[in-house]
Amino acid sequence: MPRIMARAWGFGLAFVAAAALALALRPELRLAARAAWNDPRLLPAFANDARIRYEVEAQACAEAVANLAPLAIAQIESAHGRPFARPPVVGVYASFENYANANGMDDPGIAAVTRAGAALLSPTLCGEERDRLRGVLTHELSHVHLSSWRPLGAPRPPQWFTEGLAVMASNGGGAEGVSDDEATQAIRDGYRVVLDGRRWIDFARLGFEREPPREPTKNALTQRQRLAYKQAGMFVGWLRMRDETAFLRLLRALEAGEAFEPSFESAFGESAPSLWRRFVSGLSQQSSAG
Ligand SMILES: [Zn+2]
Secondary structure (H helix, E strand, O other): OOHHHHHHHHHHHHHHHHHHHHHHHOHHHHHHHHHHHOOHHHOOEEOOEEEEEEOHHHHHHHHHHHHHHHHHHHHHHHHHOOOOOOOOEEEEOOOHHHHHHHOOOOOOOOOEEEEOOEEEEOHHHHOOOHHHHHHHHHHHHHHHHHHHHOOOOOOOOOHHHHHHHHHHHOOOOOOOOOOHHHHHHHHHOOOOEOOOOOOOOOHHHOOEOOOOOOOOOOOHHHHHHHHHHHHHHHHHHHHHHHOHHHHHHHHHHHHOOOOHHHHHHHHHOOOHHHHHHHHHHHHHHHHHHO
16 A cells, blocks of 8 residues: 555544544534434425425324424514525424434433424324424424524524523413413512523523422423423513514524624613513512502
8 A cells, every 4th residue: 555545544544533432432422423313304305395304104293294384484484583594494203212313312302302403303292292293393493593594603692592582482382381470470479580691501400599389290390491481481572572673683693693692782782681680570560560
């Protein structure tokens, strides 16, 4: 073998060995590699609609998703004030195992995940949790919309904002079972979600100023997460009602890849925590007035 080729081989082998070592050492890299290998775009398109990708065993579910998709897409484009940058992709799974491999979290228990610009739907949304399909699909499309515009590697907005936006834009998708009144009462009683600047956390572990009481008949983590989602969604809805121009200016800035905090302040003239305090005190005053 000529020396130059031997050297190329040596580099190639070293690269493969380094990649294998990195995958073995870093579980999140391993999950990401497995998710890329199981990307929903590799699944067949449903009835020539390239937006819906499905496992053939999930034919009926893909059909339900295809029927809901046009309205859900229109709803998100209207709430975000802009079309998708490119057609959104939705993956529909029949197998919990394949879904977990594709969702990058190795967790079949999450109802849906948006990953690499595609929404992945758990089989539960056409099974036990069929009544959540429309809301969760619409919620995920909000994430897909934002990521369709954001440049690769742009700073991620805090999760309370992206989840609140998705809940607001989907009329409560992802926060099922918590009414506006219940979330408002929780805020008045001091069970307020803490607007956490972290970009990627387990939302069920978000802090509350006071730990909300548990209803023993319901799953504690689900309850907590949905209350947090609902409060974030109400706050984002309030921001939008308060000043729609500022709200849309913030979205356009985030879509352009700008950082969240300065974009928020330049749009609203105030920081998010400061407006959150106004939102909370407004709700509390309504309480004492009524
Ligand atoms: Zn979400």
